[in-house]
Amino acid sequence: MRAMLRVRRFEDxxxxxxxxxxxxxxxxxxxxxxxxxxGVCLDLxxxxxxxxxxxxxxxxxxxxxxxxxxxxxxxxxADGCSGGKGGSMHMLDASxxxxxxxxxxxxxxxxxxxxxxxxxxxxxxRIAVSFFxxxxxxxxxxxxxxxxxxxxxxxxFFVCENNGYATNSHITARQPHSDIARRAxxxxxxxxxxxxxxxxxxxxxxxxxxxxxxSGGGPSFMECSTYRWKGHVGPDCDHLKGCxxxxxxxxxxxxxxxxxxxxxxxxxxxxxxxxxxxILREIDAEIAGAWAKGRSGPMPGPEELYKDVYx
Amino acid sequence: xxxxxxxIDKSDLEDTLGKQGLRxxxxxxxxxxxxxxxxxxxPSVFLIGEGIDDPGGVFGSTVGLHKEFPGRxxxxxxxxxxxxxxxxxxxxxxxxxxxxxxxxxxLPMCMDMIVNHAAKWSYMTGGxxxxxxxxxxxxxxxxxxxxxxSQALHAMFAHVPGLKIIMPASPYDAxxxxxxxxxxxxxxxxxxxxxxxxxxxYVPAEKYSVPLGKGVIRREGRSVTIVALSLMVYExxxxxxxxxxxxxxxxxxxxxxIKPLDEEIILSSVKKTGRLIVADTGSRTGSFASHIASLAAxxxxxxxKAPVRLVCMPDVPVPASPALENAxxxxxxxxxxxxxxxxxx
Ligand SMILES: Cc1ncc(C[n+]2csc(CCOP(=O)(O)OP(=O)(O)O)c2C)c(N)n1
Ligand SMILES: [Mg+2]
Numbered sequence: 001m002r003a004m005l006r007v008r009r010f011e012d013x014x015x016x017x018x019x020x021x022x023x024x025x026x027x028x029x030x031x032x033x034x035x036x037x038x039g040v041c042l043d044l045x046x047x048x049x050x051x052x053x054x055x056x057x058x059x060x061x062x063x064x065x066x067x068x069x070x071x072x073x074x075x076x077x078a079d080g081c082s083g084g085k086g087g088s089m090h091m092l093d094a095s096x097x098x099x100x101x102x103x104x105x106x107x108x109x110x111x112x113x114x115x116x117x118x119x120x121x122x123x124x125x126r127i128a129v130s131f132f133x134x135x136x137x138x139x140x141x142x143x144x145x146x147x148x149x150x151x152x153x154x155x156x157f158f159v160c161e162n163n164g165y166a167t168n169s170h171i172t173a174r175q176p177h178s179d180i181a182r183r184a185x186x187x188x189x190x191x192x193x194x195x196x197x198x199x200x201x202x203x204x205x206x207x208x209x210x211x212x213x214x215s216g217g218g219p220s221f222m223e224c225s226t227y228r229w230k231g232h233v234g235p236d237c238d239h240l241k242g243c244x245x246x247x248x249x250x251x252x253x254x255x256x257x258x259x260x261x262x263x264x265x266x267x268x269x270x271x272x273x274x275x276x277x278x279i280l281r282e283i284d285a286e287i288a289g290a291w292a293k294g295r296s297g298p299m300p301g302p303e304e305l306y307k308d309v310y311x
Numbered sequence: 312x313x314x315x316x317x318x319i320d321k322s323d324l325e326d327t328l329g330k331q332g333l334r335x336x337x338x339x340x341x342x343x344x345x346x347x348x349x350x351x352x353x354p355s356v357f358l359i360g361e362g363i364d365d366p367g368g369v370f371g372s373t374v375g376l377h378k379e380f381p382g383r384x385x386x387x388x389x390x391x392x393x394x395x396x397x398x399x400x401x402x403x404x405x406x407x408x409x410x411x412x413x414x415x416x417x418l419p420m421c422m423d424m425i426v427n428h429a430a431k432w433s434y435m436t437g438g439x440x441x442x443x444x445x446x447x448x449x450x451x452x453x454x455x456x457x458x459x460x461s462q463a464l465h466a467m468f469a470h471v472p473g474l475k476i477i478m479p480a481s482p483y484d485a486x487x488x489x490x491x492x493x494x495x496x497x498x499x500x501x502x503x504x505x506x507x508x509x510x511x512x513y514v515p516a517e518k519y520s521v522p523l524g525k526g527v528i529r530r531e532g533r534s535v536t537i538v539a540l541s542l543m544v545y546e547x548x549x550x551x552x553x554x555x556x557x558x559x560x561x562x563x564x565x566x567x568x569i570k571p572l573d574e575e576i577i578l579s580s581v582k583k584t585g586r587l588i589v590a591d592t593g594s595r596t597g598s599f600a601s602h603i604a605s606l607a608a609x610x611x612x613x614x615x616k617a618p619v620r621l622v623c624m625p626d627v628p629v630p631a632s633p634a635l636e637n638a639x640x641x642x643x644x645x646x647x648x649x650x651x652x653x654x655x656x
Contacts, residue, residue, distance in 0.1 A: 024453075024454050024455050025454065025455030025457075025631055026454060026455060026456065026460075073631075076455065076631060076632030076633050076634060076635070077632070080632070082631075084630065084631060084632030084634065084635055085458070085628075085630045085631060085632070085635070086457060086458070086631050087455035087457045087631030087632070088455065088631075089457060089459070089460075089631075090457060090458070090459075090631070102459065103457075103459045103460065104416065104417070104420070104459050105389050135388075135389040136389065138388035138389045138390045139389055139390055139391075139420075140390065140392055140393055166361070166362075166389050167361065167362045167365065168362055168365035168366065168367070169361065169362050169365065169386050173386045174386070174387070174388040174389070175388065241366050241367075242366045243365065243366055299632060299633075299634035300630075300632055300634050300635055301634075302634075302635075302637075302638035304630075304635060304638075305625065305627055305630060305635050305638040305639055306625065306627055309626070309627050309628070
C-alpha cells in the first residue's frame with residue numbers, strides 16, 4: 001500500500017509543479033499503473049537488478065532508489081541521480097540495482113537479460129527484472145532476448161505493462177492479437193496474464209517468478225493489463241486532444257489500483273482510516289523533504305559537460 | 312530571389328512575402344503539402360511511421376493525411392528495423408514509401424536494413440533493382456530531450472555509399488527536396504530539425520522539386536564563407552547580421568543536400584573569400600563539417616588565407632540539464648567568434 005501510494009504521490013507532485021516550467025525534462029507518468037511497480041519490486045532484494053523504460057519513476061522508487069536525487073535530476077541539478085546528464089527518462093540508482101534507464105523502446109529487455117546472464121555466470125543468486133510496455137513487445141529485441149533467455153535459463157523476469165497504447169497508437173492498430181503472454185509462452189517461458197491493477201495478483205505472480213529464477217528455473221514472463229491516466233508524455237490528460245475516448249479513461253479511473261487495494265485492506269481491517277492518513281502524511285513529508293532538497297542544489301557548471309563521456 | 316531567403320523575423324516575412332504578395336508556409340506545412348502532392352500524383356507513394364495518423368501528426372507534418380488518403384498513411388508497430396526492411400522490400404517491388412521517424416535517434420534501430428540492405432541493393436544487383444525509399448527523421452533539442460532524443464547523425468549515414476542525404480533548412484527546400492527525394496529512385500534520408508518547424512518562408516503552391524546536389528547562397532559576402540547545415544543556416548544568418556555591423560561580410564552557403572554535395576558552390580565561394588567556417592548540427596569528430604574542411608584542404612588550398620574553422624557540437628552526448636544544454640549547443644556566438652578570428656578582428 002505504502003509503495004503504491006508513494007509512487008502515486010510522487011507523480012502527483014510532478015503534475016502539481018510541472019506548470020511552473022522549471023522542471024525542464026519530458027516526464028512520462030505511470031499514474032494508474034502503480035500496482036505493477038509495487039507488486040513486482042517490493043520483494044526484490046536490494047542487489048537484484050531492474051531495467052526499465054522512459055516510464056520509470058515508479059519502478060525505481062519501489063526498488064529502493066533514493067528519492068531526493070531523483071527530484072534533483074528532474075530539476076537538472078548537479079546532485080541529481082545522473083548529475084543532471086539524464087533527466088526523467090534516464091533515472092538510476094546503481095546502489096539499488098537500477099543501473100540506468102533507456103528511453104529507446106525495447107532497450108530494457110535485453111539489458112535486463114544481460115544483467116541476469118552476469119548473475120548466472122557469477123553464480124551470485126541475483127535476479128533481474130526487465131520492465132517494458134506493450135509497444136516494446138513489437139521490437140525484434142523482444143523476440144531475440146526471449147529466445148536467448150529461455151535457451152540459457154537466465155534468472156530474469158520479463159514484465160510487460162500493457163496499457164493499451166504506444167504514444168497515441170492503440171494496440172489494435174499495432175498487433176494482430178494483444179495476447180502478449182502467449183507470444184512469450186511460445187519460447188517455452190512460463191507466462192501469465194494478470195490484472196495489472198490488482199497488486200496482490202501481481203505480487204503472487206512476481207513471487208513465483210522470483211522463486212523460479214533463484215532456483216535455476218530460468219525466465220518468467222508476466223503481462224499486466226493496465227492503463228495510464230495521463231498523456232504519453234507530460235502532466236495532462238490527452239483525451240482532451242482527441243487521443244483516446246474519455247469514457248475509456250473514466251472506466252479505468254474507477255478501477256484505480258490504489259483505491260482498490262485500500263478498500264481490500266480496509267475491509268479486512270488491516271488498514272483503518274487513521275492508519276491510512278498516517279501513511280499518507282509520512283509519504284507526503286518524505287516527498288516534501290525530497291523536493292526541498294532536490295531543488296536546492298546547484299546547477300552543474302559548464303565544465304561538467306565534458307565529464308563522464310568515458311570513465 | 313524569394314526562395315533563397317531564410318526568414319528569421321516578422322519584418323523579414325513582411326518584406327519578402329507580404330509586400331510581394333507571395334505565399335508563406337511553415338516548414339511543417341511545406342512538408343505536409345509535399346507529401347500530400349506526392350500522394351495525389353503518384354499512386355505508388357505511401358507513408359508509414361509510428362503514430363503518423365495521430366492528432367499530433369509528427370509535429371504537424373502529417374496531420375490529416377490519413378483521412379485524405381485512407382490506407383496509404385499507415386501507423387505501425389514499434390518495430391523499426393523490420394519495418395524498414397518491409398518498406399525497402401515494397402520499394403524494390405515498385406512502391407515509393409516514405410518512412411517517418413519522430414526522432415533521428417530511432418534510426419540506429421534500423422541500421423541493418425538501411426546500411427546493409429537499402430544502401431547496397433542497387434549496386435549488388437548491378438543496377439537492376441533500386442530502392443526508392445525516403446526516410447524522414449527529426450533532430451530534437453531542448454527541454455531535457457537528452458542523449459537519446461537529440462542526436463544529429465547525418466554524418467554517420469553520409470559515410471555509407473548508396474545513400475543520399477538531404478537536410479532542408481527552409482520551407483521552400485523542405486517541400487522541393489521532399490518531392491525530389493521521393494522521385495529520385497534511391498534511398499534518401501531526410502534529416503530535419505525540430506526547431507525548423509515553425510519557420511515560415513515562401514513556398515509555391517504547385518508541385519515542384521529542388522534538385523539533389525545543388526546548394527544555394529543564402530547571403531553574399533566577400534570576407535568569409537560560412538557553410539551551414541540545417542538549423543545552422545539560421546544561426547549563420549543571425550551571425551552575418553552581427554558581423555556586418557563590424558565590417559565583416561559573410562557569405563552563407565547552404566548545401567541543402569550533403570550527399571550528393573555541391574562542391575562547386577563551396578569551392579567558388581572560398582575562392583572569393585579565402586576563408587571558411589563550417590557550421591554543423593552534429594558532434595565534431597567525424598562530422599560532415601570535417602568532410603567539408605577536407606574538401607577545402609584538397610581543392611581550395613591555394614585560395615585559403617586562413618585556417619578552416621569548424622563550429623560543431625562538442626564530442627559528448629547531449630545532456631539533460633538546462634544548464635548543460637546551454638553549455639552544449641553552439642551557434643551564432645561561436646560562428647561570430649570564428650569569423651572575427653579569421654578576419655583578424
Ligand atoms: C526505438 C524507439 N522507437 C520509438 C520511440 C518513441 N516512443 C517513445 S515511447 C513510445 C511508446 C512506447 O509504448 P510502450 O512500449 O507501450 O510503453 P508506454 O509508453 O505505453 O509505457 C514510442 C513509440 C522510442 N523512444 N524508441
Ligand atoms: Mg504501452
